[in-house]
Structures are given as structure tokens and as C-alpha cells.
Amino acid sequence: MERSNPQLIYRFQSRIGSVLRYYPEVKGEIMIGLTTTYRGLASTESDGVHMQKKLCFPSLTRSGLPTRFIIGHELMHIVQAKKSRSMPGTERSCDIYTLARLPPRFIDHLPVYLKTPWKVRLHWSNERVRNMASDIMHDLAIEAVIFRKENPKYISWWENQFNEVVNNGHPISRYIDRL
Secondary structure (H helix, E strand, O other): OOOOOHHHHHHHHHHHHHHHOOOOOOOOOEEEEEOOOOOOEEEEEEOOOOEEEEEEEOOOOOOOOOOHHHHHHHHHHHHHHHOOOOOOOOHHHHHHHHHHHOOHHHOOOOOOOOOOOHHHHHOOOOHHHHHHHHHHHHHHHHHHHHHHOOOOOHHHHHHHHHHHHHHOOOHHHHHHHHO
């Protein structure tokens, strides 16, 4: 990170700070490092009393700041580590919980591990599609987390519901079909 432009470092720190507000259980120092193989990587180590937290992201470039969603996803891994008994620790569940936790305006990247309709992936760069899809994904993720208490297939449920909404008559479907 030291070789990055100071302005990019400031923007990156601001972005992390804005996302951290939605993760109140992630307290204390978080080490930041570099990764060359992932969009983001979270790791934790605990001695039983203290938890060391580390987030790694690719080198900062003008076009390559980590998205708020990717930052949120990596922070959710830290939450998963802290709540290992009450929260599943898979990548797919991490995407669901991140979608439920972040406000829709922070869902600036499609979930990496969940199946999303090709129409949304194809038109994600369209701001209106992104805004509508983010609202839908967020609302469905909240429902999925609640649904998890009754049914372990909450992730498949989310994927099916999102696909159904996008492909069958919702305003996003009609809008995308006109693009």
C-alpha cells in the first residue's frame, strides 16, 4: 500500500470506514495487506482472548479500489469467525449476510459466490439496473436470513427468488428487456 498514491489511500481508508459502520462487532485494529490472487481476503487469529484481524486487497490503482461490497464481504468473514456457532462460515452464506447487512447503495458489486441472472450480470454497469437489483438483492437477503431459521436451503431460496423477480414481470425485468 505504501507505493500507492496518497489520494487513493485516503479514498480507500474512507471506503473502509464507511463500510465498517455496518459491522459494529468488528472492533479494534485491523491490519491491511496486499493479495495478488483474490479480490479480497480476510483472516483472523485468536489466542482465546484477543482476535487479530487482517484484510488483504489487490494493490490500489485508480480503477481498482475494492468495492464496498467486497470490503463488506471480507468484514463479514471476520464476523463469521467471531460468531462461528451461530452463523455459517461458507462463502455463499457470507454473500447473503453481506447483502442483508449493507444498505443497497453499498452493493456496488454483484455477489461473487451466488448465482445471479445473466440479464443482471450483463447490464450491471447500467446505474438504474444496479440500483434496482441492489434493492431487490438486499430485501431478499434479509428474508433469506430470517428464512434460514426454518430452512437450511435459504441460499437456494434467495437465488431462486432473485431469478424469479428479475425474469418475471418486476419493473427491473421490463427495464432490462428494453435495453
